[in-house]
Amino acid sequence: MIQTTARRALLTLLLIRWRDRSRAPGLAGGLLGGAVAAGLGLGSITVLVTVLWISSPYPDDGPGGSLHVAATLWVLAHGVELVRGDTLSGAPAPVGVTPLLLLVLPLWLVYRAARDAMDGGAEGDGGASAGAGPGRAADPGPPPVSPRAAWRGVVLGYLAVGTPAVLYAAGGEPRPSWPWTVLCLPLAVMGAAGVGVLTAHGRPCGPVGRVRAALPSWTRELILGRDARPGAAARAAGAGVAVLLGGGGLLLAGSLIWHGGAARGSFQRLAEGWPGQFAVLLLCLTLVPNAAVWAAAYALGPGFVLGAGHLVNPFASDPVRLLPPFPLLAAVPDAGPGTTLHWAAGAVPVAAGVTVGWFTARAATTPDTDPGTTAGAERKTTAGADRMTTTAGSGDPDTAPWPLGRTAAAAGLAALLCAALVALLAAWSGGALGDGALARFGPVWWQAGGAALVWTGVVAVPVAVGVRAWRCHGRSRPERTPAAAPGDVGDRRPPAPPPAPAGTGGRRFRMPLPSLGGRFTRGTDKAAQEAPATAEADEAAVPVGLYDQDDDALSAYGLPPADSPAEPPRTR
Template sequence: MRLTTGRGSQQGIPMPLWLQGAFESAQAAVISALLVLLPLAGVWWADGFQNKSFAGLARLGGQIWLVMHAVPLNLTFNNGPSSASVQNGTLSLVPLGLAVIPFLLSWRAGRRLARASYTDQLWQAVLGALLAYAAAGMGTAFICETAEVRASLPLGTLIPLIPVGLGLIIGARREAGTWGRLIGVDAADWIAATSQHSRWAGSYAWAAVRAGFVALLGALALSALLLVVDIVWHWSDIVAVYEGLKTGVVGGIALTIIQLSFLPNLVIWTLAWASGAGFALGVGSSVSPLGTVVAPVPAIPVLGALPVGEFSWGVVAMVINVLAGALAGWWFLRAGENHFDEWLAIKVKTRWFTATVSTLALGAVIGASAGIFAGVLALLAHGSSGLGRLTDIGPDFATTAVWVAVEVAVGVVVGYAAGPWLEREPKDAAHVSGGESG
């Protein structure tokens, strides 16, 4: 049987699955490349580049295409006649707003491939898609190499497969509905064969991980709101930088597009800043609610919204992750089952002790889950601009993970403890409901 019913059998393309996978993958590669080249073509048309050849434009577009797939670029510049003036560096700061493009295109391709595949055969389509995309990455890294900028062929071949592979698998899973229909193995049967304690432990851990993800989403939403408020508050400073650059209409549009591509990075930086961990904007710099110490930064308009000075009202923003943790604790109370509390209550009859210990343990587990998620985002939003001081940009993985984990854990304890009071129905409403039913 096909992975989906009805329309799957009607829309299947009559070609080998591996070839269809390659076609879908090539389509995603071409569309993502065009989305990169179109803004560059506008700047090129307005004489915004010194190198006015179309080949130079294509190579620049290919290099940006590699960066949007998280492929690091090795930079080499010579500022003088001697070899001592040669500077080397690595550009590894990924614009996450662009990185989501190949993921979404692959997600769409995964859904289409799932509709055309039978159970246990999807691997053929996925393998064909990955091989085609690997070839596109290797070809781009080879063709777009210059004396100043080059990408490692192995990295250019393999790293793009990470966002593409995730998109394919998640998209196929979304279309199939279950992992059993996707890979032919029913996990429910395997889980049913385990012991009751194992099922309880698995259910508890899975609910805690989902609660950690809820906490992360809440923290990101509040951080995005804080970023918007900060940009509006410093709008005059941002406009002043635009005016000072004198880029013209086309240049201003291109500069805005570049900044928008880093918008997810800025949200993650704001999350790290609000947690107290802060982020770096150059070697030896620190931007956090506890104080800001940075050297002169590049003339990028959005950086005009950077907080300045020492300890200030910004420390109030550290409540963001606590609020997100409280939301996660309340969510766990509604959607999860605290099997650890049940097990502990069986072993120890002192209820005030078991309730306290189980709640603190829940806060630690959910906090650790949220901290790991936040640390991964911090790792994705961290990188290097290649040369000079700006080889350390963004939040640190470990520091961000620890700060977020602790603050979310505190919020979980508060939210889980206060949850029963929030869920309790008012007496007047209960009385009215009982009277109407009578």
């Protein structure tokens, strides 16, 4: 066989050696990843704004104005409040409604950059195994990436590109508010990068460990204890938020269909011609997630505000006079007391609570097996003179369902996480559109979060307990087999095959195979080969062929008997 060795290119080897000798592994890759993430987000928005500017028949400004609008939108996508100075009164007016669809883009890019920075050593490891050969030491690859170095590199690289963009956006109208810029932009980047590092690395020590140690004992036991299931609670909370947002989207679509004439009229009043209508359509699409959050807050009960003193909820809707002609605002319910149709929106939080409870109960009754086992597989243990077969749902702590208290606590934790997510989305989806009567638009975050906690907590806990009891009903109990003989306790070797009958004249060749836990015999006697074997011996002893290590075809062959009897002469 011809030995071949895969070799790396010279440039790849130089890059790997330079990375290996760096004093902070992961910092250089994090800096590059953060800068690329900021550039991709800024470039995507710039391309979209430039296309709209080119297609506009009557542009108000030149290319510099379109670039300024792109930079301003990129800053707004991080939750930064803008300030508009060209008002009728001359006083600056804030613009704080952040399109959630724009918010997803930079956060996702930062998250991916941080996760890829933690995986920087994978390429070197894969190449090391390919370049190693006989007589040649394997390349150990780059050192492990430090979570702090990767996180620090991504944040610094992103801010290094974002700072010039913020300075450029501050030179026009509208401009970013400096207090909001200093607060929101770094916090958003650090949070997204931290989630990416945690996803790739697990739970590193350091600040996370210190915060974990500062928690009360009951909270730490509930979230991070031996029997805790924070991942299950997080998945249940995410499912509940998804149901809330989906139900809010359905309410929004139904209201738009109900008020279709008003929505169509406002759409035609805002722009003339297909370029302007296309721009309005894009603006509506970027604000659809915001409207879905508003509709979810409406279904939860607190509703949302359309300016100071104008509250809209299922029980009553205050009349609003000066609403701008915008298609999504046409879906606002008519002024007046609520009806049965408005109260039917309460089915959305009920469905969210049922979803949280069902996900929690499914996690509580699903066997939690080890990496090398399969869920629901039988595991046999021998203790003393009794042999017990443990199945899913038995007393094994890895496969037994959670206790009722643990299930209820997990459902409560999922409801708390769901409420926190709803409050965060409500805070991001609303904001100010001016001063005075326009100072408050959208849901109040603490009211929406509190209502979500009440709805999901009241519904999810009994649903989780009930579904757990229903799924556990009829599960099998541990089955005990009769006690084994004293000499057979702990002896798992298959019984030896019966001896060959007298008069056969054939010797037997025994070949031990320790990797399979048994021995196999080969002989020339046909009766010995056809001797009956027990079911346990048949399961443990599986005959396999022998293979030559240097044989390319890997063809199997058998060994001849040790002393083959001579063939008797034939007589005629």
